[in-house]
Structure formats: C-alpha cells, structure tokens
Amino acid sequence: xxxxxxxxxxxxxxxxxxxxxxxxxxxxxxxxxxxxxxxxxxxxxxxxxxxxxxxxxxxxxxxxxxxxxxxxxxxxxxxxxxxxxxxxxxxxxxxxxxxxxxxxxxxxxxxxxxxxxxxxxxxxxxxxxxxxxxxxxxxxxxxxxxxxxxxxxxxxxxxxxxxxxxxxxxxxxxxxxxxxxxxxxxxxxxxxxxxxxxxxxxxxxxxxxxxxxxxxxxxxxxxxxxxxxxxxxxxxxxxxxxxxxxxxxxxxxxxxxxxxxxxxxxxxxxxxxxxxxxxxxxxxxxxxxxxxxxxxxxxxxxxxxxxxxxxxxxxxxxxxxxxxxxxxxxxxxxxxxxxxxxxxxxxxxxxxxxxxxxxxxxxxxxxxxxxxxxxxxxxxxxxxxxxxxxxxxxxxxxxxxxxxxxxxxxxxxxxxxxxxxxxxxxxxxxxxxxxxxxxxxxxxxxxxxxxxxxxxxxxxxxxxxxxxxxxxx
Numbered sequence: 001x002x003x004x005x006x007x008x009x010x011x012x013x014x015x016x017x018x019x020x021x022x023x024x025x026x027x028x029x030x031x032x033x034x035x036x037x038x039x040x041x042x043x044x045x046x047x048x049x050x051x052x053x054x055x056x057x058x059x060x061x062x063x064x065x066x067x068x069x070x071x072x073x074x075x076x077x078x079x080x081x082x083x084x085x086x087x088x089x090x091x092x093x094x095x096x097x098x099x100x101x102x103x104x105x106x107x108x109x110x111x112x113x114x115x116x117x118x119x120x121x122x123x124x125x126x127x128x129x130x131x132x133x134x135x136x137x138x139x140x141x142x143x144x145x146x147x148x149x150x151x152x153x154x155x156x157x158x159x160x161x162x163x164x165x166x167x168x169x170x171x172x173x174x175x176x177x178x179x180x181x182x183x184x185x186x187x188x189x190x191x192x193x194x195x196x197x198x199x200x201x202x203x204x205x206x207x208x209x210x211x212x213x214x215x216x217x218x219x220x221x222x223x224x225x226x227x228x229x230x231x232x233x234x235x236x237x238x239x240x241x242x243x244x245x246x247x248x249x250x251x252x253x254x255x256x257x258x259x260x261x262x263x264x265x266x267x268x269x270x271x272x273x274x275x276x277x278x279x280x281x282x283x284x285x286x287x288x289x290x291x292x293x294x295x296x297x298x299x300x301x302x303x304x305x306x307x308x309x310x311x312x313x314x315x316x317x318x319x320x321x322x323x324x325x326x327x328x329x330x331x332x333x334x335x336x337x338x339x340x341x342x343x344x345x346x347x348x349x350x351x352x353x354x355x356x357x358x359x360x361x362x363x364x365x366x367x368x369x370x371x372x373x374x375x376x377x378x379x380x381x382x383x384x385x386x387x388x389x390x391x392x393x394x395x396x397x398x399x400x401x402x403x404x405x406x407x408x409x410x411x412x413x414x415x416x417x418x419x420x421x422x423x424x425x426x427x428x429x430x431x432x433x434x435x436x437x438x439x440x441x442x443x444x445x446x447x448x449x450x451x452x453x454x455x456x457x458x459x460x461x462x463x464x465x466x467x468x469x470x471x472x473x
Contacts, residue, residue, distance in 0.1 A: 007262070007265075007266070008225060008228065009224045009225050009227065009228055009259060009262050009263075010205075010220070010221045010224040010225060012258060012259075012261070012262040012265070013203055013224065013255050013258040013259055013262060015204070015205060017254075017258070018203070018204075018251055018254045018255055018258070021050055021051050021054050021254045022054065022250045022251065022254065024051055024054070024055070025051070025054035025055045025057065025058045025250070026058060028055050029055060029058035029059055029060060030059075030060060030061065031055075032061060032064070034055065035055065035056065035059055035061060035064045036064070038052045038055055038056055039056070039064065039067055039068065039071070042056075042068075042071055042308050042309075043071060045075055045078060045079075045311050046311070047308075047309055047310055047311055047312075048257075048305075048308060048309040049257070049261065049309075050253075050254045050257035050258050050261065050309075053253070053257055053305050053308070053309040054250065054253060054254050056068055056305055056308075057250065057253055057301060057302070057305055058250070065301070068301075068304060068305070068308065069304050069332060071308055072303075072304035072305070072307045072308050072332045072333050073331060073332065075307055075308060075311050075333075076307055076331075076332070076333050076335070078311075079311050079312060080314075080335045080412075081382070081412070081413060082380060082381045082382050082443075083335070083381070083382045083384045083386075083412055083413070083416040084330060084334075084335060084336070084337060084376055084381045084382065084383055084384060085136070085314070085335060085336040085337075085384045085385075085386065086134070086136070086336075086337060086338070086339050086369070086372070086373070086383055086384065086385055087134065087136040087137060087138055087174070087336065087337075087338055087339075088129055088132075088134045088136075088137055088138070088338055088339065088340060088341055088342075088348075088369075089137070089138045089139075089140050089318070089338060089341055089342070089343065090122075090125060090126075090129065090137045090138070090139055090140065090160075090348075091140045091141070091342070091343060091344060091345045091346070091347075091358075091360065092116065092117050092122065092139055092140065092141050092148070092152075092153075092156055092345065093115065093116035093117065093141045093142060093144070093147060093148045093152075093345060094112065094114055094115060094116075094141075094142050094345050094358050094360065095114050095116060095142050095144040095146075095147035095148055096142025096143050096144055096215075097142075097143060097144050097145075097215050097216070098142070098143050098178075098212060098214065098215030098216065098217040098218075099212065099213045099214035099215050099218075100201075100211060100212050100215075100217060101210075101211050101212075101213070102201075102211060102243065102246060102279055102285060102290065103282065103285065103360065104282035104283035104284055104285050104359075104360060104361070105142045105360060107214065107215065109283060109284055111283055111284060111357070112283045112284075112357055112358060113356050113357050113358045114358070115344075115345035115346070115356075115358045116147055116148070116345070117156075117345060117346055119155065119156070119159050121346060121349075122156055122159050122160065123159060123163055124349040125346050125347075125348045125349050126159075126160050126163045126165075126170060127163060127165045127168070127349070128348040128349040129170070129348050130163070130165050130166075130168025130169065130170065131165065131166075131168060131427070132340055132348075132368075132369045132370075132427065133168075133369055133370075133373075133385070133423045133426065133427035133428075134170070134340075134369065134385070135169065135170060135171045135172065135385040135387055135419065136170070136171065136172045136173075136174070136194070136385065136387055137160065137170055137172075137173050137174065138174045138175070138176055138197065138338075139153070139156065139157070139160075139173060139174070139175045139176060139177070140176050140343075140360070141153065141176075141177050141178075143177070143178035143215065143216060143217060148177075150180065150184045150187060150188075153175065153177060153188070154187055154188070154191050157173050157175070157188075157191045157192070157193065158191065160173055161173065161192065166426070167422070167426045167469055168426075169470070171387040171391065171470075172194040172387040172391075173192070173193055173194060174193065174194045174195040174196075174197055174239070175188060175193045175194075175195075175196055175197065176196075176197040176198065176199075176239075177198075178198075178216070178217065179198060179216075179217075179222055179223045179225075179226035179229075180226070180229075181229065182229045182232055182233045183233075185229055185230045185232075185233030185234075185235055186233040186234060188233075188235065189233055189234045189235050193235070194237060194387070195237040195238065195239045195272050195273060196227075196230045196235045196237070196238050196239070197238070197239035197240075197241075197273070197275070198223075198226050198227065198230075198238075198239075198240070199240070199241040199242060199243060199275065199277065200223070200224065200240065200241070200242050200255070200256075200259065201242060201243045201246060202242060202243070202246040202247040202251075202252060202255075203224075203242065203247070203251065203252060203254075203255025203256070203258075203259070204247045204251055204252075204255075205220045207246060207247050208220045208223075211246060227240065227259075227263060227271075228266065231263070231266075231267045231269075236267075236269060236272075236395050236396025236397065237272035237273075237395045237396060237399070238263070238271055238272060239271060239272055239273035239274070239275060239314075239316070240256065240259055240260070240271045240273075240274055240275070241256070241273075241274055241275030241276060241277060241316075242255070242256055242277075243277050243278070243279060244276065244277065244278045244279070244292075244294045244299070244302070245278050245279035245287065245290050245292050245293050245294055246279070246290060246292060247292055248292055249292070249294055249298055249302060253302060253305070253306075256274065256306070257306075257309055257310070259271075260274070260309075260310050260313070268397055269396050269397045269400050270310060270312065270313060270400070271310070271313050272313065272314060272395075272396075272399070273313060273314040273315065273316050273336065274306055274310060274313050274314075274315055274316070275315075275316040275317075275318070276299070276302065276303055276306070276315065276316070276317055276329075276334075277318060277320055278293075278294055278299065278320060278321070279293065280320045280361040280362055280364070281361065281362045282359070282360060282361040282362065283357060283359070285361070296325060296328075299325070300328055300329070300332060303315065303317075303329050303332045303333050303334060304332040304333055306333060307332060307333025308333075312400055314335045314336050315329075315333050315334045315335050315336065316334065316335075316336040316337070317329045317330075317334045317336075317337055318337070318338045318341065319337075319338050319339070319341040319363045319364065319365040319366070320361065320363070320364055321364050321365065322364040322365055323365050323367070323375070325364075326365060327379065330379070330381065337372070339367070339368075339369040339372035339373070340367070340368045340369035340370075340372065341363060341365075342359075343359045343360045343361055343362075343363065344356070344358045344359040345358040346358075347359075370427070370428070370429060370432060373423065373428075373432060373436075374431065374432055374435055377432075377435045377436055377439050378435065382413075382416045382417065382420060382439065382443060383416075383420055383423070383436075384412075384415070384416035384419055384420065385419035385420070385422065385423055386412065386415040386416050386418075386419045386472075388411060388412075388415045388472035388473065389411065389412075391472070392472065394411070410449055410452060410473070411473045413443070413446070413447055414444075414447060414452055414453075414455075414456035414459075414473055415472050415473055417440050417443055417444060417456060417460070418456060418459055418460060418463070418471050418472070420436055420439075420440060421436075421440060421460050421463055421464075422463060422469055422470075423436075424436040424437065425463060425464065440460070444456060444457060444460075452473065455473075456473075459471035
C-alpha cells in the first residue's frame with residue numbers, strides 16, 4: 001500500500017479501484033438507508049469521496065435524486081452565490097502532431113486549415129475581445145514543438161497582458177496547453193498565468209491509449225502526472241476535466257473525483273476548476289461514432305454531483321452546450337461560462353470565412369457576449385468579470401481556505417458588482433445598463449459587511465463620475 005500524500009496521480013487513480021467503485025455503486029444504488037446516510041454527509045458541505053458520490057450517481061430513487069439536486073443548488077449558492085464568471089477562449093494555433101481520434105486537429109487531417117497567429121494578429125484579436133468587454137481569456141493551442149514552442153506561448157502571454165485599448169484590459173490569462181515539463185511550467189508561472197488547464201480526456205488507460213494512437217499525448221502516465229508537475233513548479237491553480245462520451249460516465253466520474261482527491265492529498269489543494277465538456281461535431285468528427293455519448297439528464301446529474309462532491313471548485317461549461325443545457329447547468333453547479341466564443345484560430349477581429357475552416361468544434365451557443373450578459377441578469381445572476389483573487393495573490397490554498405470557510409464572499413460579491421459596472425459603463429447597451437444597474441442596486445444591499453458595502457458604493461460612484469476603473473477588494 002502506498003502513502004496517499006506522496007503517491008503519483010496515475011497510482012492514486014487506479015483502474016481496479018474505479019471498477020470496485022462502480023461495482024459498489026451498482027450494488028447499493030437502491031440501498032435507501034445508505035443513500036440517505038450519504039446525503040446527510042453531503043449536507044455538511046465538506047464534499048464526498050468518489051465511492052459515496054458514485055452511489056448517488058446511480059441512485060434510481062426519485063425522492064433521493066430531487067433532494068440531491070436541491071442540495072447542489074444550495075451548495076452552489078453558499079459557495080458562489082449568484083455570481084457567474086465570464087471568459088473567452090482564444091485559439092492561437094491549431095498545428096498539432098498528435099493523433100487524437102476525437103479531435104479534428106489530429107495530425108492526419110489534411111482537410112482542416114492549419115493556422116498560427118502572429119503577435120500582430122494576437123494584438124488585433126485581443127483588442128476585439130477587449131472591445132466586447134472580456135477581461136479573462138483561456139489560451140488554446142495544439143501540441144507541436146516546432147510550430148507552438150513554449151517560447152511562442154510565453155511571448156503571446158506577454159503580448160496579451162501588454163495591450164490596453166481604451167478602458168480594455170485582459171487581467172487574467174488561463175492556459176490550456178499540452179502536458180509539459182516542470183521547467184516549462186515554471187516559465188508559465190513566471191509569465192503570470194492564472195489557471196493551468198488540461199483535460200484528462202479519459203481516465204481509462206486502455207481507452208486513452210487507443211484514443212491517442214500517435215504523438216506525445218499517447219503517453220498516459222506523463223499526461224496524467226501533468227498537474228503534479230505544474231503544482232511542483234508553483235502553479236497552484238489548476239483546472240481538470242474529462243471529455244464526456246469517450247468512456248462510460250460512471251468510470252469518468254469516479255476517475256475525475258479521484259484526481260481531485262489526489263491533488264488535495266498530495267498538495268493540500270484540489271483543482272481550482274473542473275470542466276465538463278462533451279464531444280461535439282468537428283471537421284471530420286461525428287459524435288455518433290462514440291458509443292458513450294451522454295444524455296442530457298445524466299449530464300445534469302453529473303454536474304450536480306461534482307458540485308456536491310467538490311464544493312469549493314469552480315465549474316466551467318463552454319459554448320459547446322446549448323442555451324437550454326447551460327441554463328440548467330448554472331442552476332446545478334456551474335460558476336464559469338464562456339460567451340461570444342470562437343473555436344477557430346482567431347476569428348474575433350474578423351470572422352473566419354467558412355472555407356478557412358480552422359475551428360476545433362461546432363458551437364451550440366452562438367450568442368454574443370452582450371446577449372449572454374443580459375440573459376444572465378434576467379435569470380437573476382451577476383455576470384462577473386472579476387480577476388481580483390488572482391491579482392491579490394488569493395490563489396491555491398489561500399483561495400481554498402477562504403472558499404471553504406465562506407469568507408470569500410466578502411470579496412467576491414462586491415468585486416463582481418464592480419466589474420459588472422465597468423462592463424456596463426464601457427460596453428453595455430442602454431438595455432444592458434438598465435438591467436444591470438437595477439441588479440447592482442439590489443445586490444449591493446445584500447452585502448452583510450457595512451464597511452464593504454459603503455466602500456463598494458463609493459467605488460462604483462467614482463467609476464461613473466470620475467472615470468476610474470479596476471477597483472477591487
């Protein structure tokens with residue numbers, strides 16, 4: 001037996017334990033007494049381990065399931081309130097040497113157009129994103145050491161942070177690049193990235209190797225250990241996820257939670273975010289070719305149970321999903337969404353022509369950022385462009401301590417309202433301004449700390465009367 005605190009991820013997330021977990025869940029899915037016991041444990045809002053959560057996942061008891069959904073909503077409200085953080089992906093390059101069978105960027109695809117943005121093109125894309133109102137980006141690149149070396153990524157990050165157009169500013173750059181070395185992760189840390197994001201795709205090693213037949217990504221152990229190397233390098237905000245549909249949802253759910261448990265055991269801090277992408281159509285990719293496609297009702301249950309099992313983590317859903325699916329996901333646990341997205345290389349400064357065809361996958365939600373903001377406000381959420389925790393050093397275990405204790409609300413609520421006010425002043429339509437100001441006035445009154453409430457009101461007034469920006473607690 002190994003020490004959990006020192007075990008490697010690929011040892012901790014082991015195949016036999018996942019199979020035993022699924023077997024245990026199948027045996028107990030109708031055990032009302034155990035289901036009730038697990039629910040009571042979950043109500044403490046300290047999370048659930050992968051075994052307990054898997055039992056709830058397979059529960060067929062409608063009463064238990066409805067209580068579970070209600071609890072997910074409560075935990076979401078208790079930890080994240082009504083704030084929804086907004087971001088946009090920026091694809092820098094789709095050159096890739098891997099053979100991933102679910103991604104149109106795979107090396108054998110000669111139909112898709114290969115593109116790589118120059119630094120001047122990145123500047124134009126960032127200005128376009130700033131003019132929409134975005135403050136937070138997620139960089140996306142294929143794996144290609146020749147076309148996409150780490151120096152290109154670092155130069156691009158520096159370019160993005162350097163651009164200040166009118167009142168626009170990208171304040172947090174998250175990075176989704178292939179598994180790399182501790183040395184390269186240190187370089188990303190020094191470049192000032194926010195979260196390092198990498199999806200496992202699948203935790204089933206056999207399936208993983210079949211799905212990644214060629215290229216460096218074929219190495220399951222190296223890929224699975226990426227977060228360990230990133231955290232060893234000092235990146236303390238990491239984001240994990242699987243691509244639902246590649247393997248059975250029971251298997252992936254257990255593996256995902258075990259990965260979160262591993263990070264918590266080894267580094268004292270779990271994943272900053274968990275993403276929940278599903279396979280979508282791409283250039284030469286047909287989701288129906290994959291036998292483990294996920295129905296909406298199971299997808300919703302997974303989201304609710306991730307929220308219950310890992311209460312502190314941010315949960316992300318992208319424009320891969322439709323407005324209807326995203327609305328339900330927001331209710332059950334998601335706290336971050338993309339808006340006005342492009343999955344082509346570039347495409348913000350000037351929309352890509354259809355024949356150029358550099359997109360990774362088709363979007364299901366094509367609304368503009370403004371439409372997303374108005375929609376969120378009408379649903380009663382606070383659209384947030386906040387990056388304060390990252391910029392104030394509240395990352396890793398410092399963020400988690402505040403989040404787990406509930407103290408983070410003292411910072412996040414006023415920061416969200418102030419960034420919403422910035423957006424309304426600089427980019428909002430008259431309709432958005434009317435909707436948003438009413439929400440801000442209502443939500444300011446809910447801030448329990450009178451000093452914070454007063455200061456937030458003063459800052460918001462200065463934004464309007466003096467033109468100052470970037471206030472934060």
